[in-house]
Amino acid sequence: MNHFYKVNAGIFIFLFFALFGLPQQPYYFHTALIHGILESQSFLVFVMFVWLLYGLKCIVFIVNQLNDQKLSFLHCLNNLNRRKRVLCLLYVQVLICMPILLYAGAILLIGIKQGKWIYVFEIVVFNIVLICLSAFTYLIVLERKTLLPRIPIPSIVIRYDKPFFLFSLLHLWHTQKQMLLVTKSFSLLILWIFMHTYEPVGYDIRPLMLCVLLSIISHSAIVVQLKIFDDEGLSFTKNLPISIPNRFLALATTVSVLLIPEFVFVWKGYGVHFSWPDFPQIVLFPISLVCFFYTVLFFKATTVKQSVPVVFGISTACFFILLYNPGIVLALVICILSYVLYSSYYYHVERKAADSNA
Amino acid sequence: MLKLINVKKYYSSFLALDIPELTIGEGLWWLRGENGSGKTTFLKLVAGLHPFNGDIIIDDEYSIKKQRLHFTRRINYAEAEPLYPSFLTGRDLVHLYCKTKDGNIDEAVENLRQLHVLAAYEKAVGTYSSGMVKKLSLVLAFIGHSRFILLDEPLITIDVQALEVVCRMIGDKHKQGVSFIITSHQSVQKEQLMFSGAMLAAGNTITLIPHEDSK
Numbered sequence: 052m053n054h055f056y057k058v059n060a061g062i063f064i065f066l067f068f069a070l071f072g073l074p075q076q077p078y079y080f081h082t083a084l085i086h087g088i089l090e091s092q093s094f095l096v097f098v099m100f101v102w103l104l105y106g107l108k109c110i111v112f113i114v115n116q117l118n119d120q121k122l123s124f125l126h127c128l129n130n131l132n133r134r135k136r137v138l139c140l141l142y143v144q145v146l147i148c149m150p151i152l153l154y155a156g157a158i159l160l161i162g163i164k165q166g167k168w169i170y171v172f173e174i175v176v177f178n179i180v181l182i183c184l185s186a187f188t189y190l191i192v193l194e195r196k197t198l199l200p201r202i203p204i205p206s207i208v209i210r211y212d213k214p215f216f217l218f219s220l221l222h223l224w225h226t227q228k229q230m231l232l233v234t235k236s237f238s239l240l241i242l243w244i245f246m247h248t249y250e251p252v253g254y255d256i257r258p259l260m261l262c263v264l265l266s267i268i269s270h271s272a273i274v275v276q277l278k279i280f281d282d283e284g285l286s287f288t289k290n291l292p293i294s295i296p297n298r299f300l301a302l303a304t305t306v307s308v309l310l311i312p313e314f315v316f317v318w319k320g321y322g323v324h325f326s327w328p329d330f331p332q333i334v335l336f337p338i339s340l341v342c343f344f345y346t347v348l349f350f351k352a353t354t355v356k357q358s359v360p361v362v363f364g365i366s367t368a369c370f371f372i373l374l375y376n377p378g379i380v381l382a383l384v385i386c387i388l389s390y391v392l393y394s395s396y397y398y399h400v401e402r403k404a405a406d407s408n409a
Numbered sequence: 410m411l412k413l414i415n416v417k418k419y420y421s422s423f424l425a426l427d428i429p430e431l432t433i434g435e436g437l438w439w440l441r442g443e444n445g446s447g448k449t450t451f452l453k454l455v456a457g458l459h460p461f462n463g464d465i466i467i468d469d470e471y472s473i474k475k476q477r478l479h480f481t482r483r484i485n486y487a488e489a490e491p492l493y494p495s496f497l498t499g500r501d502l503v504h505l506y507c508k509t510k511d512g513n514i515d516e517a518v519e520n521l522r523q524l525h526v527l528a529a530y531e532k533a534v535g536t537y538s539s540g541m542v543k544k545l546s547l548v549l550a551f552i553g554h555s556r557f558i559l560l561d562e563p564l565i566t567i568d569v570q571a572l573e574v575v576c577r578m579i580g581d582k583h584k585q586g587v588s589f590i591i592t593s594h595q596s597v598q599k600e601q602l603m604f605s606g607a608m609l610a611a612g613n614t615i616t617l618i619p620h621e622d623s624k
Contacts, residue, residue, distance in 0.1 A: 210500075210531065212501075212504055213497070215505065218494060218497070222494060225496045280494075284492070284493075284494045285494070286458060286492075287458075287488070287492070287493065288505075289456075289458050289481075290456045290481055290486050291481060291505070291509040291510065292477075292478045292509055292510065293509055398457070398477070401460055
């Protein structure tokens with residue numbers, strides 16, 4: 052369970068910030084939200100859908116843990132009798148689902164106070180079923196049984212030479228789908244809200260740049276994952292004769308491809324929020340900033356938790372500099388700084404985890 | 410020739426390896442030592458995987474610190490327990506190594522065929538058994554025009570037939586002028602690999618063992 056919360060610390064911090072930090076009066080915001088849930092069945096269904104997504108995330112994580120060869124010792128749980136095994140897995144699921152159970156508890160308290168018994172019943176049944184089904188799934192995996200006979204799904208295998216920069220993106224795609232989904236949804240939502248709600252009085256690039264900054268901050272957890280993958284999954288490439296400029300170029304290309312959806316969204320604001328001369332800085336600034344987030348992770352900030360104050364500090368500095376409308380200079384400075392740090396530290400820093408393993 | 414000058418490797422404040430000076434000439438070297446004596450650390454330093462203090466120079470010309478590209482072109486390395494991204498295929502890795510090390514894809518494919526892993530060439534490494542990953546890593550270490558090939562426990566995990574093929578591959582490459590540093594706890598290598606010398610990892614350092622003592 053600890054590992055689950057550690058791995059997802061970035062998402063939890065982000066959600067906590069979004070749910071309790073952004074509203075000016077969190078208590079009233081959440082009371083109003085809960086009242087809304089208890090007033091509308093469709094709203095409740097939506098909330099249950101979100102809980103279901105969280106439940107699926109838990110299932111995927113625990114199943115992966117149980118199937119991980121490094122954690123094969125967990126199968127000694129099979130030595131317990133079935134009742135104890137089930138209780139153990141239920142306990143795991145309850146702890147992992149604690150965030151939604153706590154929120155569900157708050158909804159139940161208000162629901163009982165208001166006498167919304169149908170809603171209370173639905174929430175209780177939903178959570179019990181979710182927890183029991185999850186625990187049952189873990190039990191099946193633990194006992195090495197299969198729920199359904201495997202049906203071969205036809206797939207098209209496209210053979211192509213994967214360029215080096217694509218490795219990190221493929222890693223994200225294969226192992227961090229949920230993080231990608233959450234990050235991209237949030238990032239694009241920010242841009243979408245900005246594009247549809249903000250009507251500039253005169254031409255000013257700064258609001259858009261600040262919005263882009265916010266969008267980039269939401270990518271910080273992904274940047275940490277990219278760094279961890281480079282340190283652990285691609286450590287063998289340090290023996291390959293790839294020059295530092297090429298490695299940095301690969302990083303910048305990875306980031307550029309990662310940010311394509313944001314660029315497409317920003318493009319919608321052409322003519323209204325920006326004009327041609329400002330386009331280079333709109334593209335270069337996010338790429339440089341993400342690269343910079345990456346390079347500062349060389350300074351021992353090797354986890355999502357450790358990276359939060361670093362990202363916050365850099366973002367705050369960028370925020371104030373952007374207010375002075377520095378143009379493309381800021382993007383260029385960040386880009387050069389990123390390259391200097393990257394070339395200085397790439398071969399000279401190793402992850403702490405690697406130290407302990409060696 | 411490989412020359413190590415004032416090489417020091419710290420893990421936090423712990424001095425894991427301290428080699429004031431060491432010159433390793435051409436040949437087939439057996440790196441011996443107990444578990445935890447620093448054999449793998451030594452190989453990883455030479456391969457450029459870990460940072461360290463000091464310098465390593467190959468062919469009296471290329472420093473790992475100053476001419477890294479030239480250096481890594483001349484040093485290949487296969488880990489004892491290789492780890493590759495599970496979504497990459499054998500083909501992806503062979504192509505990456507051939508592209509960067511200027512190697513021959515057909516030669517690598519032939520080596521894979523001899524080690525009976527060619528059938529999995531297009532499959533993701535995540536579907537490989539540990540023996541297959543080990544064989545793949547050995548094939549990758551033979552790609553290019555290296556001067557030294559570092560093999561960390563090349564004879565573990567693989568089957569008996571593959572063991573013979575690997576020993577033959579090492580012998581053939583050695584005849585072409587490539588030097589090897591091999592760590593192995595197995596006794597089989599004495600019969601199948603004609604080591605020209607040995608090194609001992611002990612007391613946080615690496616020393617050459619006189620030829621008579623190495624037998």
